[in-house]
Amino acid sequence: MERIPILKMGPFLLVTIQVDLYDRLALNLENDLISMVSQTGARGVLIDISAVSIVDSFMGRILGNIASMSRIMDAETVVVGMQPAVAITLVELGLTLQGVYTALNVEKGMELLNKKLGSDLAQDEDEEDDQDDRDE
């Protein structure tokens, strides 16, 4: 069965959607991604939709689902590369992709994920520092 490849890059998972998604394919992607997050302990998911010309409410719901499911699994999702015409259409359709982080391109998306991960790590360190302070 046709599947969309998921690449692991450091603590992140990378997905580039190059074909027009039909429902089965989109649902498979949702399942595969969530299992990959669980298997690899990934902290971020980056979905590149720059080659997708149509995002309808079903596809939008899948993107939203992926983001909420990953969040529960302690990973952030960034959708990158949305075409302007798709953005215009989505908003008129009434789908604002709430809870989904977006970035203009893969580079900016990676930056965003790194920043999110970085601030998480910094917080952990702060907590450790606090403990060190107390020890002294």
Added chain:
Amino acid sequence: MIVMSKDTMEIVREQDVVPFRNRVREFCTRIGMSLVNQTKLITAASELVRNMLKYANGGEVLLEIVSQNAKTGVRLTFTDQGPGISDIALAMRDGFSTGRSLGLGLPGTKRLVNEFDLKSQPGQGTTVTVIHWKHGR
């Protein structure tokens, strides 16, 4: 209204959706519709065929290039033999769905196209007609 060219497509399976969208795109490019307007119409069409598959197990779509008052556009007519819609006003409301979806399909579709017409009676099936003009108005 003058019909300049037409074609019909049967939609019976999920896999028919992508070829159908490509067919709509072909009609849009044939009249030189801009990318944003193409995207709006194809997205609307995608929502409507999805409804047709989900609630009526499929149906038929008539694709036409039409012309009226020096305007050219694409008209799509979706016909199914499904259960029909008992309360059209309710079905057109944002956020309402009998099928556990987001309920954006019909009202959202109406916002995306220039002309939208829905005819339905319980037990008699549903016909939805949409028109999108070349320049989006």
